[in-house]
Amino acid sequence: MSEHELPEECFYTREDEWVRHDGDRAYLGITDYAQNQLGDIVFLELPEVGATIAQGEVFGVIESVKAVSDLYAPISGEILEVNADLAETPEVVNESCYSDGWLLAIKVSDTGEFDTLMNAPDYAQYIQERQD
Amino acid sequence: MSASRTPEPAQRATGNVANGITYEEPLLFELSRDGRMGYRLPALDVPAVDPRTVLGEDQVRGDRLDLPELSEVEVVRHFTRLSTWNAAVDLGLYPLGSCTMKYNPKVNERTARLPGFAHGHPMQPVALAQGFLDLAWRLEQHLGEISGMDHVSLQPAAGAQGELAGIMMIRAYHERSGQKRDQVLIPDTAHGTNPASAALNSYGVVEIPSGPDGILHPEAVAAVMNDRVAAIMITNPNTLGLFEKHIAAICEIVHRGGGLVYGDGANLNATLGIARPGDLGIDVMHFNLHKTFSTPHGGGGPGAGPVGIKDILEPYLPSPVITREDSPEGPMFALDDKRPRSIGRLHGHFGNVGMFVRAYTYLRSLGPDGLRRCSEMAVLNANYVLARLRDRFHLPYDEPVMHECVLSDRNLEEAGVTTLDIAKRLIDYGYHPPTTYFPLIVSGALMIEPTESESLEGLDRFIDTLLTIEQEAHADPEMVRAAPHRARHARLDETRAARHPVLRWQPPAQEDDPAN
């Protein structure tokens, strides 16, 4: 059983991102496990509103004090919104990665892609496998 | 008379420090007072000129120079006090793995300061620089002999630049034979400069996993070796302190596939006079004069990273190359810059010449016996540390080591104490911590390289301190996690520094001014 937070309504990727369908758009971010691994987040490099991201491809970079990690798109779509708080207060990703610490809001281009993702229990197991 | 075996660590270990006074000292700009001067210029013996008239109004700086005004006394006190806040090799053991923090001999400082070296100009006529060129030539020869390489260029200013030179030569070599190779093989234990150097040459990096015994295996290399691979980059001994036993077979696999072997020479201190990279199949390598050859680290530099090569890469050497011709008057040295296939120039001039003088002085002071002795004692020291610590600290790879050993914090996980905490607690005992969290393949790595400079008592004191800290970690984890307690600062907030970078001093009143 994982001690990391795992909201039921989210879907998860092997690159430790989450995505949540919310009406006509989807929000995405990094998981609690990821932010814990990275440590204090200091900076994010994200694309602009209007750009498109493709599932499985790198769309940005996240930096902590001691590490840097690529960000992989969990699903494809056009970027509708970028979280404006991240520039001034990147710590929000550490503090509430599933709500206030969301990274992008996108317009889903193919809802079928959700079928390729993990649900909460599967992701919990994936975390467990890596910790062993 | 032999020293009695040390009593239980808890009763004895006080490391290297006692209580004492340390000095406060603000920034230069906070000390500054208008009108103070630190240095008096001689009177002008030519007519004074008005810069505005000579250069034109808009070419001359209008604002007051934003430099402090201090007397000589204040400058001296300022930097003297600052210096007392540093750990240093001259103060005590600095067990940083892969850094070879050995003793920096003082005679090297004397020879480097001889006016004939310190006050020479890189572009003065070659005929008036024969002593310098002679020294450089000799250093090249000695480094070649020590490493088993055919030619050496002293030009690269640091290990990382030496690496860059090596990879550039490899690229030039393949381009010359018309081959399109776009990959470099790099073990998972490699130093970060390795993949960075590869990337700077537009090579893709293919990582090779080390085996369960911590070293590379021929099968793993063969699995990724193909005609897209330009080279493999190997550190031997590797960053776990382990000798890459299969090095000959690995070199053969890469050579058979048409690739070359790059040797990262950071760990050369383990094998001086014992085994030579050139004899093991290495085609090109760099040296770190500031590691193996005792030039001082200077708080982060300057270093020097000469590069050694086999004959096949000779056409590609950085330019110019020092040449020697024998004549009735004795050897004459010159510079050859007519080298059409050279990778070109990497440094503005010859490289960090001041470091050549120091390294050459060191080699002359040690001779072949001394060099071999360095490695023997370096390896003895590292193994001794390992032997005394292995029962209490987790040992990720149970193999005999060369000049450094790697432990981890796994045994302290229960107590909630990490490698970082151990490092900070070591500071309280007067030690600079070992290398932490590297190599990446060991979680919570603690890499210890004592070097040959440390005496037996010094090692015992250090080991006892680590054993004490291990006990403290179980008995009082909170205290260890909050270390250091006795240093000038408690833990510094690196997150804040990264999130809100403040990289220069601003006078308080002008904080709202537009950026300069």
Place this chain on the structure above:
Amino acid sequence: MSFPYIPHTPEDIQQMLEAMNLREIEDLFDPISEKYRLQRPLAVPAAASEQEVTRELGALAARNANLDTHDWFLGAGTYPHFTPSVVDSLISRSEFTTAYTPYQPEISQGTLQTIYEWQTMIASLTGVDVANASMYDGASATTEAALMALRATRRSKILVSAGIHPHYLQVLESYTAGLDAEIEVLPLDASGRTQLGEVDEDTACVIIQQPNFLGCVESLPQFAEEAHAKGSLFITSVAEALSLALLESPGAQGADIVCGEAQSFGVPMSFGGPNLGFLATQTKRLRQLPGRLVGETVDVNGRRGFVLTLSTREQHIRRERATSNICTNQGLCLAMATVYLSLMGRQGLRQLAEQNLARVEYAKEQVRQTPGLELLHSATHFNEFVVRVPDHAEKALGRALDVGSLGGLALSRVGMGSEQDVLLCTTEVVNKAAIDRLIRALAPQEISS
């Protein structure tokens, strides 16, 4: 045999081997199979005592002309300046010299605060927001500036002045050979200054050296405007850092990146190394800046301190995605410069720069008044200028040597100018009498009449 640098006695060794259940030192090298072993001692000279070593090195040093043996008029990117004794005295302290990179900030505040002070002063002198903790030298700093521009603009063309130090250009060429980059050289006009070039949408940057290699003072704003009009970056490279004390700062004149060589600030010439490159830019380009950076912060008790920061740009974390592969900075040389600048200070540095200007103006005037010698360029100069001699530069320099002067650089040696051209540098290390002597030697009456 025993060695002063290696403390182990036979008893120590015995004790340690026993503690590890080993019989002899050889046993430690079991992992290295016999077939790998060197089967003979290294063929390097036998160990020499300190006396012998000092004598040998002294003999080698004596075969080099240097500042102490000649009046020095050779600049060309490495400048003869007088360094006050305080500099060497302070940086020789082994707490500075034998310290490592300040990765453990709690016990490296001496180094860190020194770097922070350097960053502040360089940013201020160059007129931009932030400077890093130094580069290897002016050549690599300028190259890294160009690489920054390539990355920031995602363009591939580099326009660089022919007035840049020829070695800087060579280093730039070496570094960009394997990249998608193209270098175009902007020629100098008859006055000795760079001509405006064709800046277009493919231009990543325009690089001008100030003052240029021939000592001429360039007019920077026009290049800044031209570059910015097409979205390119304007880079100023400075080889004679002392000029920053007198000339309008490159930042104030529109430079986006200022780079160059700070050897003039108390670092010995030392045959060109170790030197002290610097690199500075605006805050918006901060994350593209290679090399180390020191930032201010506080500890858990609220006490001000300094740390290496933004390390995620660097090789040890980014590895193949790093902005550069640079690892070291020039640590101790940076300390020399910081001590030097704090000693010279606001007034002293300006005064020194004005004295240097006065000297070059005096020398130029002597050239004007000497039949046979010609001032080649009509531009204004700082510290050095080109003089055309009546016969042949090498001959003229030979005459200079006869009067104890290292008279300058024969420009043809670096593929610039004609065979009669000498680049002549006049800093505070040469007095009026020496200048007069040199000018006379360059064009003695017998040749020019």
